[in-house]
Amino acid sequence: YxxxxxxxxxxxxxxxxxxxxxxxxxxxxxxxxxxxxxxxxxxxxxxxxxxxxxxxxxxxxxxxxxxxxxxTNMRFYAKMGTWLGALLCCALWLSVGCTSLS
Incomplete structure (x- = not known):
């Protein structure tokens, strides 16, 4: 073992x-x-x-x-996952939006 x-x-x-x-x-x-x-x-x-x-x-x-x-508070992890997912979506949107302006 x-x-x-x-x-x-x-x-x-x-x-x-x-x-x-x-x-x-x-x-x-x-x-x-x-x-x-x-x-x-x-x-x-x-x-x-x-x-x-x-x-x-x-x-x-x-x-x-x-x-x-x-x-363990699973709602905390759900909130953090939602928050991080929203940040990722914003980052992707800004990345795609800024590259299309060039």
Whole structure:
């Protein structure tokens, strides 16, 4: 799987033998790690202590998830696509219009 990993081999090599739960959660949507992570469990970390900065980070992440700030707003992308399409049409119209005046 290392060779087929979409993020390359570096993340997997750096986290080998360590708890990668937080790292995985930062780069994947919750539904991805809910269904994808369990089959790759190779063991439990027995002497794992959560450092204060990690606990703070987890609390911030949970608050952002609770507020829905990681959800994709498809209307934003629709508006941006429409805006960029209109700009492209204007640019093409000006390009064709300016070349026909010459």
């Amino acid at each position: 290392v060779d087929k990993h979409p993020g390359g081999t570096l993340p997997l090599e750096n986290m080998a033998g360590k708890d990668c739960t937080d790292v995985f959660a930062n780069y994947h949507a919750a539904k991805v790690y809910k269904y994808m992570l369990p089959p790759y469990l190779v063991g439990e970390v027995s002497d794992y202590t959560v450092y204060p900065h990690v606990a703070d980070f987890r609390a911030i992440r949970q608050e952002l998830l609770r507020r829905g700030l990681f959800k």
